[in-house]
Amino acid sequence: MLKLPVLLSHGGPMFWVLLLVSAVAVTIFIERFLHYHRAQINSTQFLNGVRTVLKRNNVVEALSICDATPGPVARLVKTAILNRDHGRERMREALEEAGLGEVPRLEEKLNLLATIAQLAPLLGLLGTVLGFIDMFSLMQNNGLNAHLRDLSKGVWEALVSAASGLAIAIPAHAAYNYLVTRVNAIVLDMERAATEIVNIVIENTK
Numbered sequence: 001m002l003k004l005p006v007l008l009s010h011g012g013p014m015f016w017v018l019l020l021v022s023a024v025a026v027t028i029f030i031e032r033f034l035h036y037h038r039a040q041i042n043s044t045q046f047l048n049g050v051r052t053v054l055k056r057n058n059v060v061e062a063l064s065i066c067d068a069t070p071g072p073v074a075r076l077v078k079t080a081i082l083n084r085d086h087g088r089e090r091m092r093e094a095l096e097e098a099g100l101g102e103v104p105r106l107e108e109k110l111n112l113l114a115t116i117a118q119l120a121p122l123l124g125l126l127g128t129v130l131g132f133i134d135m136f137s138l139m140q141n142n143g144l145n146a147h148l149r150d151l152s153k154g155v156w157e158a159l160v161s162a163a164s165g166l167a168i169a170i171p172a173h174a175a176y177n178y179l180v181t182r183v184n185a186i187v188l189d190m191e192r193a194a195t196e197i198v199n200i201v202i203e204n205t206k
Helices: 004-010 013-039 043-055 059-068 072-082 084-107 110-145 148-203
Strands: none
Touching: 013 110, 013 148, 043 059, 043 072, 043 148, 059 072, 072 084, 072 148, 084 148, 110 148
16 A cells, blocks of 8 residues: 555646645544534533523523533523513513524534535546546657656556545545534534523423
8 A cells, every 4th residue: 555655746737736635534523523512412401500500590501501502502492491471472582683693603614524525526536637637648748758757657656646535535535524413413402591591480480
């Protein structure tokens, strides 16, 4: 199996572009993975704790629990508590507005990762074309005197670029789908929590 120094020496300029693109993709995935790990909490346990505190009419402690808990679910619950005196409909409207603000924060940078997954094969194809252009340019200039070693440089560049583009696109696409699944799970938790917190707050304000 070819090692990185060999690829760097034979990949041509487009290989460096692909390396940069892959570094961006890895950075996005790690940042989003950690963000979703912090954002996805045990919503059932969290809501049970808030319910217990609200039953004692301790609104300040309930808000403190929300502030101490990371993620969009806690922020939605805090929104409902702050709007507890405005009735069920107003609470639902406030939760809907807050949810519309949370979803873009969850989806942030995912479009860039999807773009990388789509562009990486095209960048690899561009490197392939450039490699063959170099090879045919040598053949045209040197004719029958063109040495196989000189021609192999263009072939190397073409093949390494094509392989690199695919090697980046495949995991980037898989990473994007995985992160979208995490976002959908968090959004589902938000919807469930929003419905439940409205009932909890209404029960404890009667």
